[in-house]
Amino acid sequence: MQVAHSAAAQAIHPSIKEPAMATKADLNWKDNDLYYGPRKILRIVRDQKYPNMWRIEFPDGKLSDMVNRTRAKDAAMAHGLRMIDPGAYRKQA
Numbered sequence: 001m002q003v004a005h006s007a008a009a010q011a012i013h014p015s016i017k018e019p020a021m022a023t024k025a026d027l028n029w030k031d032n033d034l035y036y037g038p039r040k041i042l043r044i045v046r047d048q049k050y051p052n053m054w055r056i057e058f059p060d061g062k063l064s065d066m067v068n069r070t071r072a073k074d075a076a077m078a079h080g081l082r083m084i085d086p087g088a089y090r091k092q093a
Contacts, residue, residue, distance in 0.1 A: 022084045024077050034076050041080050044072040 028035045034042040047053040047066050054072035056064040056079060067075065 022081055024081070026084070027077055027080050029073065034073075034080050036080060036084055041083055042076045044069070044076055 022036075026036060027041075032044045033040050034044075041059070043057050044054045045057050045063070047055055050066060052068070053066040054069045055066055056072055056076045058064070058079075064072070064075065
């Protein structure tokens with residue numbers, strides 16, 4: 001688990017840096033499952049009625065809207081990044 005270092009700690013020792021923000025390179029696909037390290041965080045599933053359409057299955061069992069497979073994978077990556085590091089992907093006001 002990464003711990004963010006305070007400004008005071010950085011002032012004491014300048015080599016202390018904030019942990020790097022998670023990126024898409026930290027996420028890996030195995031078939032239709034999206035992994036962060038050894039942990040499966042999301043998956044995409046075929047729609048039951050329209051087999052060429054896909055949905056993201058969230059950890060609570062809810063499903064996203066239907067999209068094509070490429071978009072489902074891209075959206076799952078974006079959701080996965082927000083799940084891993086929610087503060088880093090918060091919109092700036």
